[in-house]
Amino acid sequence: MGSTERDAVTGRETTGHEWDGIKELNTPLPKWWVYVFIATIVWSFGYWVVYPAWPGISGYTKGLIGYNTRASLDETMQAASEARRQWTDRIAASSVEEIAADPDLLAYSVAGGRTLFAENCAPCHGAGGEGAPGYPNLADDSWMWGGELATIEQTIRYGVRSGHESARVSEMPRFGLDGLLERGQISDAAEHVLSLSGASTDAAAAARGATVYAENCASCHGETGAGNRELGAPALNDAIWLYAGDKAGIEQQVTKPRHGVMPTWSGRLDEVSIKLLSVYVHSLGGGE
Amino acid sequence: MNAQSPSLAKRAPDSPPRESGKLYADHIKVYPQRVWGRFRKLKWTALAVLLGIYYLAPWLRWDRGPGAPDQAILIDMPSRRAYFFFIEIWPQEVYFLAGLLILGALGLFLATSLFGRVWCGFACPQTVWTDLFMQVERWIEGDRNRRMKLDKAPLSFEKLWRKSAKHAAWLAISVATGGAWIFYFNDAPTVLGQLVTGEASFAVYGFIGLFTSTTYLLAGWAREQVCIYMCPWPRFQSAMFDEHSLLVTYEEWRGEPRGHAKAGKPVPGQGDCIDCGLCVRVCPTGIDIRNGQQLACIGCALCVDACNSVMEKIGRPRDLIAYDSLARSEARSQGRHDRLRLLRPRTFIYAGLLALGAAIMLAALTMRSTVELGVLPDRAPVFVRLSDGSIRNGYTLKVSNKTREDRAYSLSMDGPAGALVAVLGQEENGAPTLEVKKDSVGSFRLFVTYPKDAIDEGKFPLSVTIRDLTTGEVSRHDTVFSAPR
Numbered sequence: 001m002g003s004t005e006r007d008a009v010t011g012r013e014t015t016g017h018e019w020d021g022i023k024e025l026n027t028p029l030p031k032w033w034v035y036v037f038i039a040t041i042v043w044s045f046g047y048w049v050v051y052p053a054w055p056g057i058s059g060y061t062k063g064l065i066g067y068n069t070r071a072s073l074d075e076t077m078q079a080a081s082e083a084r085r086q087w088t089d090r091i092a093a094s095s096v097e098e099i100a101a102d103p104d105l106l107a108y109s110v111a112g113g114r115t116l117f118a119e120n121c122a123p124c125h126g127a128g129g130e131g132a133p134g135y136p137n138l139a140d141d142s143w144m145w146g147g148e149l150a151t152i153e154q155t156i157r158y159g160v161r162s163g164h165e166s167a168r169v170s171e172m173p174r175f176g177l178d179g180l181l182e183r184g185q186i187s188d189a190a191e192h193v194l195s196l197s198g199a200s201t202d203a204a205a206a207a208r209g210a211t212v213y214a215e216n217c218a219s220c221h222g223e224t225g226a227g228n229r230e231l232g233a234p235a236l237n238d239a240i241w242l243y244a245g246d247k248a249g250i251e252q253q254v255t256k257p258r259h260g261v262m263p264t265w266s267g268r269l270d271e272v273s274i275k276l277l278s279v280y281v282h283s284l285g286g287g288e
Numbered sequence: 289m290n291a292q293s294p295s296l297a298k299r300a301p302d303s304p305p306r307e308s309g310k311l312y313a314d315h316i317k318v319y320p321q322r323v324w325g326r327f328r329k330l331k332w333t334a335l336a337v338l339l340g341i342y343y344l345a346p347w348l349r350w351d352r353g354p355g356a357p358d359q360a361i362l363i364d365m366p367s368r369r370a371y372f373f374f375i376e377i378w379p380q381e382v383y384f385l386a387g388l389l390i391l392g393a394l395g396l397f398l399a400t401s402l403f404g405r406v407w408c409g410f411a412c413p414q415t416v417w418t419d420l421f422m423q424v425e426r427w428i429e430g431d432r433n434r435r436m437k438l439d440k441a442p443l444s445f446e447k448l449w450r451k452s453a454k455h456a457a458w459l460a461i462s463v464a465t466g467g468a469w470i471f472y473f474n475d476a477p478t479v480l481g482q483l484v485t486g487e488a489s490f491a492v493y494g495f496i497g498l499f500t501s502t503t504y505l506l507a508g509w510a511r512e513q514v515c516i517y518m519c520p521w522p523r524f525q526s527a528m529f530d531e532h533s534l535l536v537t538y539e540e541w542r543g544e545p546r547g548h549a550k551a552g553k554p555v556p557g558q559g560d561c562i563d564c565g566l567c568v569r570v571c572p573t574g575i576d577i578r579n580g581q582q583l584a585c586i587g588c589a590l591c592v593d594a595c596n597s598v599m600e601k602i603g604r605p606r607d608l609i610a611y612d613s614l615a616r617s618e619a620r621s622q623g624r625h626d627r628l629r630l631l632r633p634r635t636f637i638y639a640g641l642l643a644l645g646a647a648i649m650l651a652a653l654t655m656r657s658t659v660e661l662g663v664l665p666d667r668a669p670v671f672v673r674l675s676d677g678s679i680r681n682g683y684t685l686k687v688s689n690k691t692r693e694d695r696a697y698s699l700s701m702d703g704p705a706g707a708l709v710a711v712l713g714q715e716e717n718g719a720p721t722l723e724v725k726k727d728s729v730g731s732f733r734l735f736v737t738y739p740k741d742a743i744d745e746g747k748f749p750l751s752v753t754i755r756d757l758t759t760g761e762v763s764r765h766d767t768v769f770s771a772p773r
Contacts, residue, residue, distance in 0.1 A: 028313040030517060032510075106713055107731065128682075130669030139682070142675040238675030239740075283712055285672060285682055285735050 087112075088272045096149040096278050106279065113280020116273050120265070121281075129284045133243055134260050139284040142240040146229045147288035153278035160232075160262040167264060170232035175216065176255025185212045190250040193217075196225035196237040199245070317439070318512055318574035320422060321432040321566070325593025334410045335419055343464075346471035350374075353692050355726070363473050375653060378688065387649045394645060398638040400528035402630055403611070404535035405587035408521065414514050415586065417465070417507035418572065421458055428454045432569060458508045459500070466499030512573035515586055522583050531615040532629040536587050538567075538578045538609050541621030546578075551602040560604045567591035567609055577609055659697065661754050661763040662686035663734075670770045677740035678708075679771045685711075685732040687754060689724040696757045697722045699734075703750040703769065706742035710735045722754060736769060745773050 007014055007025060014023040047053065051063040081088075087108050091099060099105045118127065124135040131137030136144065145155050145168050158166040175181040181189070192209030194200040214223070220233040227235030234242060242260075243253055265274055281287075348360035350373055357364060362371045370377040370385075377384050399406050409415060429435045429450050438447055470479060470492050482488035506514055515522060529535065543561030561578070568576045570591060573584045577591045595609040619626040666682040674680055689695045699720040701709050711720040712733035724730035736750065748771075753764040 028311060030513060031312045031315050032513065033517065034312040100713075103713060110712075110733070126668060128666055128668035130672070137669075137672065139669060139672045140674050140680075235675065239673055239677040240675050283733065285680060286674075 091272050091275055094275075096153050096275055096282075099275060099279050100149055100282065106283070109276045109279035110283050113276040113278075113283075116269070116277050117280055120269065121277070124262075129281065134258065136242060136260075137240070138281050139286055140240055141286040141288075142235060142238055143229065143286065143288070144227070144232050144234050144242075147282070147286055149278055149282050149287065151229075152281050152287070153274065155262070156274055156277055156281070157264070157266045159264040161259060162261060162264040164264040164266075168232055170220075171259065172220075172233075172253070172257035174256055176251075181212065181216065181254070185209075186251055186254050187247075189213050189217065189254060190247050193225065193236050193250050194247060197239060315513075316574065318572065319432045319435050319569075320572045320574075320590075321569040321594075322426060323570040323590050323594045323597070325590075325596060327589035327593050331410055331419060331588065331590075335416050338411060338413075338416050339420070343468050346468065346476040352376075356692055357475060359475055361472060362475070365473060376690070378690065380688075381656075384649070384652070387645065387652075391642065391645050391649065394638060394642040397528050398635065398642055400525055401530070401533055401632075401634050401638055403587075404529050404533050405522075405525055405585070408515065408525075408586040409536075409588035412586075414506060414519070415572075415588065417461075417503060418511050420461065421507040421511075422572070424457045424461070425454055428457065455508075458504055462500040462503035462507075463496065465503040466496040469499045470495050512584065512586075515573060516584050522586075526581075530632075530634065531618075532613045532632055534611045534613055534628070534630070535581065536577060536585065536589050536592060536609065537612040537614065537617050538580070539607070539612065539617055539620065540578070540580075541617070543578065543608050549602065554604075560599070560608050562598070562602060564598055566594040566598055570594040581614075657761060657763060658690045658759075659695070659754065659756055659761055659763045660688040660690070661752065661765045662688075663752050663765040663767045665767055665770070671772065673772070674737065678737050679740070679743070680735055680737040681769050683734040683736070683752070683767065685722070685730075685734050685752070687722055687724050687730045687732065689726060689728060689730065692726050693758075694726050695724055697724070697754040698757055700753050700755070701736065701750060702753065703736075704738070704743055704748065706739055708735075708737040710737075721757075738769070738771070743769070743771055745771055747771070 005014055005016070005023075006012070007023065010025065013026040015026045017024050048061075049063065050065055051067050052060055053063065054061045087105070091105060091109065094102075094105065099109055117125075117129070121129070125131055125138055126135075129138035131139075136142075141147070143151075145151055145160070154166075155168060158164045158168065160168045161170075173180060176183070176186055188205050188209030189212040190209070191200055191202050191205040192207075192213045195203075195206040195209075200206045217236075220231050221227055221236050222233075225236035227233050239245075241249070243249055243258065265277075269277070345361050346359065349358050350360035350371070351358055352371070357371060359371065360373050362369075364370065368379045375384075396407055425435070429438055438450065441447055467483070473495075474492065479488055479492060483492070510518075543559045545557070545559055546561035546563040547555060547558045549555045549558060549562045567578070568574070568591075570593070571577070572588060572590065573586060575582060575584045577585065589611065592607075592609050592611065596606045599606050599608055613628060616626045616628060662685070664684045664686070666684070670681075672680045672682070685699075687697060699709075699711065699722055701707060708716065709720065710716040711722070712735070714720050720734075722730060722732055734752070747768050749766060750769045751764055751766045753762060755762050
C-alpha cells in the first residue's frame with residue numbers, strides 16, 4: 001500500500017492509489033465480511049479431506065466419506081430403475097399388442113421408447129424415425145418386412161442381414177454386374193418400374209421393360225410391383241424409395257444393388273427395451 | 289443526496305475513530321435507545337399486523353372440493369400447484385407470479401416516490417424481525433445504557449443468564465419463524481402434527497433449520513449490516529424519490545447552529561438543536577440524521593419521535609426532525625411556505641402502471657380457463673411422405689384439465705378441406721375424443737394427412753380446437769402444416 005493520506009473534502013483516508021490525479025477513498029470491508037470470507041476458505045480445506053481431491057502417481061486421495069461420482073451415478077440409476085419397476089414388470093409380462101391396447105402402458109412406452117430410440121436408433125433412422133437414403137423411414141406407411149407390432153418387434157430383435165440365424169435376410173441379384181441383363185434391358189426395366197407409380201416419361205421404353213420385369217423382377221417384387229414382405233422385397237409402385245426414386249438411381253440398384261444391415265438388438269437391449277422400441281416405432285405413424 | 293458511504297464516515301459521536309491502515313472496518317455495535325411517540329406506535333402496529341398475517345395466514349382454510357387441498361394459501365411443490373384463495377396456479381402459469389412481483393415492485397416505487405423508504409422503515413421483514421429482537425433484548429438486558437454497561441462488564445452470573453436468556457428467546461422466535469415458513473408449503477395441521485411426533489420429512493426439518501438460522505443471524509446479529517451492506521434496495525432507491533417526496537428530514541435552517549441550551553432559555557444566535565444526541569441514540573442503524581439524506585437511513589422516523597419529545601421538553605415547536613420534502617425544507621429556510629406536492633408526474637406514472645398491471649392481472653385471472661390446449665408440431669421429421677404420395681404431419685397435443693373431474697374433449701380441426709385426422713390409439717376417421725383425468729395434463733399424438741393434390745406446396749396455417757363435452761368450454765390453438773416445397 002502506498003502512502004495513505006486524508007482526503008480534504010470528506011475527511012476520510014485514501015487507499016494511496018492514484019490514477020491521473022484521481023485518488024480512491026479507502027472503504028474497508030466490514031470485519032464480519034472478512035471473517036465470513038476466511039471461513040469459506042477454511043471450509044474449503046474440509047472438502048480436500050472429505051472428498052476425493054488430490055491426484056497421486058497411481059491413484060488419488062479417496063476422501064473420508066469415499067464419495068465417487070461413478071458409484072453415485074450407479075445408485076441413482078438403480079433407484080430410477082427401481083422406481084420404473086411398477087411399469088417395467090407389467091411390460092415384461094405383456095405382449096406388444098397388449099401394451100398398445102392399454103392407454104397407460106402405451107403412453108409409458110411411447111415416452112420411454114423415444115429415449116431409447118434417440119440413444120440407439122437415431123444415428124441411422126433419424127431423430128424422428130424419418131430415415132435417410134439407405135435407411136428406411138419408420139414414420140411412413142411403407143414397410144419392407146411388415147409394420148405390425150409383432151413384425152417390427154422381430155426386426156428389432158434379430159436385425160436385418162446381421163448374421164443372426166433368425167435375422168431377416170434378402171438379396172437382390174446383381175443383374176448388371178453379373179451379366180444377367182444387358183445395359184439396355186436394365187434401362188427399360190427401370191423405366192417400367194417408374195411407370196408402376198405413374199412416373200414414367202417414356203412409354204415405349206416402359207413397354208419394352210415390362211417383359212424384362214416380368215421375367216426377372218416380378219417373382220419377388222410382384223406383377224404390379226406391390227412388393228413382398230415375406231421376402232423383404234420393397235414395393236416399387238409407391239412414392240417411397242429407399243435409395244433414389246429417379247431412373248439413374250433405379251438403374252444403379254438393379255446393376256449393383258446395395259444391401260443395408262441392421263444389427264441384432266437382442267442381447268444389446270433387454271426385452272423390456274425392445275418392446276418399448278417396438279411400440280414406439282409403431283406409434284410414429286405408420287404402424288399397422 | 290449524499291453520495292458517499294455515510295455509515296463509515298459519520299458514526300455516532302461516541303464511536304471510536306478508525307485505526308489507520310486497517311484492511312477492514314471494525315463493527316461498531318449499535319445500541320438503539322427506547323423511544324415513545326407517534327411513529328413508534330405506528331411501527332408497533334405494523335409489526336403486530338405483519339407478524340399476525342405471517343403466522344396466521346397458513347391456517348386459513350378454503351374449500352376447493354374433494355381431493356383438493358383446503359389450505360387458503362399453499363405452494364404445493366411435489367404436485368406443482370400454487371393456491372391462493374380462489375386462485376390456482378399451474379407451473380406454466382408462472383407469469384402470474386412474475387406479474388405479482390412486477391406489481392410489488394411498482395407498489396414499492398409508488399410508495400418510495402411519495403414517502404421515501406417507508407417499506408424499509410416499517411414493513412420490510414428485516415426491520416420487523418429486528419424490531420422484535422431489539423424489544424426482546426430490552427426486556428432482558430435493559431435499555432441502551434444498561435446494555436452497554438453489561439457488554440463492558442466482566443463475566444458474571446448476571447451477565448451470563450441475561451445473555452443466555454436473550455439468545456434463547458431469539459432462537460425460540462427464530463424457530464417459530466422458520467416453522468411458520470414451511471406451513472406455506474405443506475398442509476399446516478398435518479405438518480404440525482408430524483413435527484410434534486417427529487415424523488416430518490428431512491426437507492421440513494432442513495428448511496426450519498435454514499430459516500431459523502437466517503432469522504437468528506439476520507435479526508439478532510447482522511441487523512443494520514443487512515441494510516447497509518447486503519440489501520440492493522438502498523443503492524437504487526434514490527432514483528425513486530425526488531425533492532418533493534416526504535422524507536425523514538432534519539430542518540437544518542431551524543436547528544443550526546446547534547448548541548446546548550436549557551429549557552425555556554434560548555441562547556441568542558443559536559438554533560433549536562440543543563445537540564442532545566437523542567436522535568442518534570435511538571437510531572437503529574446508528575446514523576446521525578442531521579448529516580442529511582444518507583444510504584444507511586431506513587426512514588423509520590424514530591428520530592422524529594425522539595426529537596419531538598425533546599422539543600416539547602424545552603418548549604420549542606415540534607418537527608425539527610420531520611417527514612418533510614427537501615423542496616419544502618429549502619423553501620422554509622428562505623421564509624416561504626410551499627405546498628406539499630405529492631401528486632407529481634412521477635407518482636401518476638407509477639400509479640398508472642400499477643393500476644394497469646393490476647387490471648391486466650385481474651382480467652387474466654378471471655378469464656383463466658379450465659382447459660388449455662397446446663399443439664406442438666413435430667420437428668423431426670417436419671412431414672412424412674406416405675406411399676400414395678400424400679403428406680402427413682405429426683403433432684403432440686397437451687391438454688390441461690384444470691378441473692377436479694375427469695373430462696372428455698371432442699377434437700376438431702380447421703384447415704383446407706380433404707384432411708384425414710387421426711389420434712394415436714383411436715380409430716382413423718372417427719370423431720376423436722380426448723379423455724383427460726382430473727387436475728392433470730393429457731398427452732396425445734395427432735396425425736393430419738392431406739392427399740397429394742389437395743394442398744399447395746410449403747406451409748399453411750391450421751388450427752386445432754377442443755371442446756369440453758361437459759361444459760362446452762373451448763380451447764383453440766393455431767399451428768402450421770408443413771409440406772415439401
